Amino acid sequence: MAIDGKGSITDNDIFIFPKNQSLTADDLRGFIHYQINTLCENYKENISMYKGHYPILDKKPKPLNKPDNRIVINFAKYIVDVFNGYLFGIPPQITYDGDDKVNEDLQNFNNTNSITDKLNEVAKQTSIYGRSYLFCYYDEHGQMKSAISSPQNSFIVYDNTIAQTPLYFIRYIVDDSNHLTISVYDGTQQTTYNDSYQIISQTDHMIGSVPAIEFIENEERQGVFESVKTIMNGINNAVSQKANDVEAIADAYLYLSGGSIKKDDLQSMADNRVIINPEADSKAEFLTRPNGDGTQENLLDRLEKRLFTIAMVANLDNIDSGASSTASGYSIELRMQSMRGLASNKERKFTNALREFYKLWFDARDTVDFTLENKVKKIKQFLSGTAKDDPINHLQFKFSRNLPRNIADEANTAKTLEGIVSKETQLGVLSNVPDPKAEIQKIEEEANQKINNAIKNNPADYDFTTPSKISGEEDGK
Structure with missing residues (x-):
């Protein structure tokens, strides 16, 4: 247009x-x-x-x-x-x-x-x-x-x-x-x-x-x-409109027929919530519209x-x-x-x-x-x-x-995927791992830390960091 x-x-x-x-x-x-x-x-x-x-x-x-x-x-x-x-x-x-x-x-x-x-x-x-x-x-x-x-x-x-x-x-x-x-x-x-x-x-x-x-x-x-x-x-x-109908029922008119009632009597009936009409053919009812x-x-x-x-x-x-x-x-x-x-x-x-x-x-x-x-x-x-x-x-x-999410089900699914898909895809199944790449990096860092701790705390106190000692060329050998 x-x-x-x-x-x-x-x-x-x-x-x-x-x-x-x-x-x-x-x-x-x-x-x-x-x-x-x-x-x-x-x-x-x-x-x-x-x-x-x-x-x-x-x-x-x-x-x-x-x-x-x-x-x-x-x-x-x-x-x-x-x-x-x-x-x-x-x-x-x-x-x-x-x-x-x-x-x-x-x-x-x-x-x-x-x-x-x-x-x-x-x-x-x-x-x-x-x-x-x-x-x-x-x-x-x-x-x-x-x-x-x-x-x-x-x-x-x-x-x-x-x-x-x-x-x-x-x-x-x-x-x-x-x-x-x-x-x-x-x-x-x-x-x-x-x-x-x-x-x-x-x-x-x-x-x-x-x-x-x-x-x-x-x-x-x-x-x-x-x-x-x-x-x-x-x-x-x-x-x-439904609320209007409820309000209309609460405000409905009272219809009285047969005989006559004085104003003071009406006030007394309203205060005491009692309707009294001595006439034999009297009737009292509320005027309400049809209820839908x-x-x-x-x-x-x-x-x-x-x-x-x-x-x-x-x-x-x-x-x-x-x-x-x-x-x-x-x-x-x-x-x-x-x-x-x-x-x-x-x-x-x-x-x-x-x-x-x-x-x-x-x-x-x-x-x-x-x-x-x-x-x-x-x-x-x-x-x-x-x-x-x-x-x-x-x-x-x-x-x-x-x-x-059911973390247990996700963990079982991730475990099932071991060796079938990449590590990143496997970790992506877990909803509590927001960044699989960062998680892989953390796993690698933890693994390296464990290796370093094992080397540092080895019982023989062997020096794994010196090439000559590792190859057996120690003390002039």
Whole structure:
């Protein structure tokens, strides 16, 4: 669909711009207007629901002091938090295979940038909005840093080729006076505009490419509860109406027929909770409307069941692991089959995005480490045909599902795999071993320590460290 300027937007809400054409003020204005007036409206609704503000709270009050309960059951927050707790409750392991020095630098970068915490927040935003961004920049010390950028005030523009390569990362802020300040990042520069879309400044951002990566929940850029918003609203309406009915029963009118009762007598009956009417044909009863309690309960049961079925997120309240503790983890996994598929799809999307993110880091690392010695080394490798392949191919990502685990069963499985698979794969079976590579290193260190202790404490006090003594050439022999 075309928007103002030369840009357009796809059915999956991706901004597109013609390749090899310059972005003008009119083009930028078209993107910003569509973002604010269309996409952000849905973003605001989703984040409001996640925070517990549903449309039922905005309805007009009922007239004549009728019961008007506004009960909110925050299923949006439940779905988002349960789903991402299942996928990211155990931080993913990100390692580099083949070079310990590179892996050490990678872990230092992840730790100093709190990447696992940022990924958890990005995952939550993608489940709410359908997308989120990690933005890269250099701090005052020349170190590459990353920050989360919300889709409520940022977006990426891609080219119109089949590859859909990022062209611009656009981020804007609105001050207290409702004035816009817009920052546009291309492959080399940051250009800042005011709310009249006039250029204020231009600087090099030094990243080497568009300095932001888009993380998505799915190809349609829909949040995890997007397809069940009407069901959640229906449940809130039904529960609130049920509360209204209960309140209406408590406030029901008392109907008295036959004879007459004085006002003082009515007050006395109310105080003593006794009804007395001397007339022979008198009658007293409460006026109540028909009770639809059974119908309401059936409706609520069906809505709640369909809610979790369509959202494909498990309702943990309905999971019964059974009496056997040894089978509990497997039993729960079976009941979470649909959520496992949903999580696997999100894992693939995040893996692709993480590869693009770390490509920026590798490029920055090569730039910093591009000394004359490394230049000569790379030229020699290129001329000899031994140039290293893309380091991105050596990245390993391991996402672990956050489920109850039976350590005894895992230990038996690991023991069974002895001699069949590599040590790293064998240790990877154990959920209490977060980093198999580091664990192997610890095992080797412990083995070396035992050998050293044995040599140090040998009864004969034989010197194993001197070659001449070991070979028998001792004391001039």
